[in-house]
Amino acid sequence: MCIKNGVSKLEIDIEKCTGCGQCVMLCPVQAIKLIDNKAHIDKDLCVECSICYRNAGCPGKAIKPKRLKWPRLVRNPFSDVIATHKLTGVPGRGTEEMKTNDITSRFGENEIGISIEIGRPGVGTRLRNIELFSIELSKIGVDYEEASPVTALFADDHGYIKEEIKNERVLSAIIEFKVPINKATQVFQLIKEVEKKIDTVFSVGVISRVAENGTIPIINLLSEQGFSIRPNAKINVGLGKP
Ligand code: SF4
Ligand code: SF4
Structure with missing residues (x-):
């Protein structure tokens, strides 16, 4: 799936999440938590830096980008x-x-x-x-x-x-x-x-x-x-x- 700068929003497909915790370790603002061995993103804390999507090497390919809307869109260029x-x-x-x-x-x-x-x-x-x-x-x-x-x-x-x-x-x-x-x-x-x-x-x-x-x-x-x-x-x- 294509991800464009400034228009990505990360969501985790918990069906595909293996609970490996790699995205949890990489998140720079501790917005991801493992609950019952599944990763969940706290949308309020998330700064839309895309690090989890880009760098976690998610083994289940569970992290999905979605199009961001204004005003949330402003988070990405200040964080990515x-x-x-x-x-x-x-x-x-x-x-x-x-x-x-x-x-x-x-x-x-x-x-x-x-x-x-x-x-x-x-x-x-x-x-x-x-x-x-x-x-x-x-x-x-x-x-x-x-x-x-x-x-x-x-x-x-x-x-x-x-x-x-x-x-x-x-x-x-x-x-x-x-x-x-x-x-x-x-x-x-x-x-x-x-x-x-x-x-x-x-x-x-x-x-x-x-x-x-x-x-x-x-x-x-x-x-x-x-x-x-x-x-x-x-x-x-x-x-x-x-
Ligand atoms: S990297 Fe992928 S599989 Fe591992 S905890 Fe995060 S979402 Fe789940
Ligand atoms: S986009 Fe950045 S801040 Fe948001 S959950 Fe992923 S790593 Fe954390």
């Missing part, structure tokens, strides 16, 4: 590593990678790029958690990455996301934006405030250019706000301009 987000055309769970800045020059002098990844494998997130950040970020005035799937979910310029998708569950969703460096402290304080309210995990990525003297000014600002920092340099081979 080989899906391409239809609204942005960006593959690989749809992030616009900040590490290519030397090529794209998106983040200039006196600007910083920030990504907030909400959820992760093993935990997941409801899409409504995006708003905890985005409504407040929009008040500060940030420049959201146009090619980010999360940006495509916004219903307006105030950071609200479309009502019908708020309860949808995904592996993770990444908010990507840039701000002038003089707004960085405001953003970091906002992130600290949201940390008190959110019901899942999140991680923050920051990109900034290294100054002529070799220092990275943003590191001091992050330390002042109590963030633990793991500096990372990225070198991308083969992406150079001719």
